[in-house]
Amino acid sequence: MQPFHRPGDTPVHRLPAQVKIVTALVFVLCVVATRRTEFLAFGLYFAVLAGVWTVARIPPVWLAKRALIETPFVILALALPFVAGGPTVDVLGVAVSEQGTLAGWNILAKGTLGVLVSLTLAATTSPRDLIVGLQRLRVPAMVITIATLMLRYLEVIAAEARRMRTARICRGHDPRFLWQVGATARGIGTLFVRSYERGERVHLAMVSRGWAGAMPDDPRPVGRSAWLLGLVPAAVAAAVLVGVSL
Amino acid sequence: MTALLVDGLAYAYPDGHQALFGVDLRVEEGERVAVLGPNGAGKTTLVLHLNGVLTAGAGRIEVAGLPVAKANLKEIRRRVGVVFQDPDDQLFMPTVRDDVAFGPANFGLRGADLDARVKQALDAVGMADHADRSPMHLSGGQRRRVALATVLACDPEILVLDEPSANLEPVARRELAEVLLDLDRTMLMVTHDLPYALQVCPRSVLIDGGVIVADGPTRDLLADTALLAAHRLELPFGFRLD
Numbered sequence: 001m002q003p004f005h006r007p008g009d010t011p012v013h014r015l016p017a018q019v020k021i022v023t024a025l026v027f028v029l030c031v032v033a034t035r036r037t038e039f040l041a042f043g044l045y046f047a048v049l050a051g052v053w054t055v056a057r058i059p060p061v062w063l064a065k066r067a068l069i070e071t072p073f074v075i076l077a078l079a080l081p082f083v084a085g086g087p088t089v090d091v092l093g094v095a096v097s098e099q100g101t102l103a104g105w106n107i108l109a110k111g112t113l114g115v116l117v118s119l120t121l122a123a124t125t126s127p128r129d130l131i132v133g134l135q136r137l138r139v140p141a142m143v144i145t146i147a148t149l150m151l152r153y154l155e156v157i158a159a160e161a162r163r164m165r166t167a168r169i170c171r172g173h174d175p176r177f178l179w180q181v182g183a184t185a186r187g188i189g190t191l192f193v194r195s196y197e198r199g200e201r202v203h204l205a206m207v208s209r210g211w212a213g214a215m216p217d218d219p220r221p222v223g224r225s226a227w228l229l230g231l232v233p234a235a236v237a238a239a240v241l242v243g244v245s246l
Numbered sequence: 247m248t249a250l251l252v253d254g255l256a257y258a259y260p261d262g263h264q265a266l267f268g269v270d271l272r273v274e275e276g277e278r279v280a281v282l283g284p285n286g287a288g289k290t291t292l293v294l295h296l297n298g299v300l301t302a303g304a305g306r307i308e309v310a311g312l313p314v315a316k317a318n319l320k321e322i323r324r325r326v327g328v329v330f331q332d333p334d335d336q337l338f339m340p341t342v343r344d345d346v347a348f349g350p351a352n353f354g355l356r357g358a359d360l361d362a363r364v365k366q367a368l369d370a371v372g373m374a375d376h377a378d379r380s381p382m383h384l385s386g387g388q389r390r391r392v393a394l395a396t397v398l399a400c401d402p403e404i405l406v407l408d409e410p411s412a413n414l415e416p417v418a419r420r421e422l423a424e425v426l427l428d429l430d431r432t433m434l435m436v437t438h439d440l441p442y443a444l445q446v447c448p449r450s451v452l453i454d455g456g457v458i459v460a461d462g463p464t465r466d467l468l469a470d471t472a473l474l475a476a477h478r479l480e481l482p483f484g485f486r487l488d
Contacts, residue, residue, distance in 0.1 A: 128339065128344065152338050159334075201332070205328075207299060207323070208299065208323055208326075208330075209323070209349035209396065209400060210323050210324060210349055210353050210400070211352055212352070217351075
């Protein structure tokens with residue numbers, strides 16, 4: 001798995017996590033609320049994001065590689081013009097559904113912008129800061145606990161799976177062959193038990209160091225300027241939304 | 247002063263398996279005691295009682311005078327620092343510094359005090375130069391020392407180490423022993439690495455079948471071949487103590 005966090009020391013990186021979380025949320029809400037036919041608005045949203053990337057020094061290629069997570073939705077969006085019903089229009093001699101094309105565009109534009117916003121947030125905020133940011137936004141403690149443990153255990157499970165795979169390969173297993181997929185499938189049960197046990201040990205180690213459900217936080221008051229600066233992308237998006245809706 | 251008092255401690259796991267049958271142990275301040283015993287003797291179960299992760303079925307435990315009870319759990323966990331066997335279970339923050347700060351921050355330290363405590367702990371284990379690296383990128387011996395620092399940073403009254411020498415190369419093993427000997431803290435070291443126990447701990451207790459079967463100077467215990475053999479322990483090939 002490629003790391004989603006890209007450590008750096010830019011104004012975007014330095015913003016408090018809670019400011020970035022709120023900005024990302026507002027931005028995505030604006031994108032979702034925009035009518036699908038407002039093509040210019042989507043262009044403007046993208047431009048705002050590109051501006052943030054410039055300030056945060058995130059190369060577009062770096063983002064593009066991680067945006068591949070969206071591929072299944074892109075395939076769906078590309079299929080819609082051909083499978084949806086309703087009146088059709090001819091594009092280069094091929095009849096495509098008008099509603100289907102718009103629906104596909106809707107998924108593609110909003111989905112891509114949503115993924116890019118999440119990637120930008122993840123790239124400029126370390127996982128730990130994200131948790132602390134949610135904590136400062138008074139997200140319920142149970143949600144925080146689940147997020148913390150998930151973050152911790154994802155790595156644990158991935159490492160466990162890697163070790164088991166190595167051990168299988170060393171005994172002549174070749175998971176590239178389809179008929180050997182059975183061993184991988186059976187391994188998943190073992191993986192669950194091993195991860196569960198390791199998870200228990202990790203939990204014990206955290207509890208032994210006084211962990212009681214919340215990440216330790218140093219609540220420094222966030223100045224108004226940080227909020228003003230951080231909310232600029234959200235404010236632009238809101239202005240665009242209001243502009244095209246009037 | 248008594249750093250640790252265990253009196254008549256008994257415990258059965260929820261599945262009915264009885265692991266401890268009445269353990270009595272007294273450790274004075276500044277003592278370094280090795281807890282020896284074969285696999286399944288109840289060593290780790292004992293450790294998990296010391297900081298209240300497991301709750302005793304019978305008996306009592308006091309850490310520097312404070313009984314291990316639900317109301318005192320937070321202070322007990324500060325007083326008893328447990329270093330687990332696998333550093334990968336313990337280290338999880340993006341940098342060494344964050345990981346060492348995790349414990350003391352949970353116990354309420356903030357700002358300059360926290361920074362000073364982190365530096366002190368990292369200096370004690372000789373890892374101050376690696377504060378900004380990811381624990382995942384360190385060698386096994388370095389990870390073990392960072393795991394020790396994460397617990398030292400909580401300034402515990404008693405340090406409990408579970409198999410500290412496991413999976414270490416000889417040099418890393420010696421370096422860790424040197425760090426431990428320099429710490430000057432009350433220490434309980436669970437191990438079946440007998441030469442290591444001899445090197446670090448002047449006193450040893452031998453646990454088997456959920457009770458303490460021997461308690462005395464480490465050298466005397468390890469020289470008693472018959473006692474060791476009766477409890478599935480033996481010195482490694484080539485070692486003699488007579």
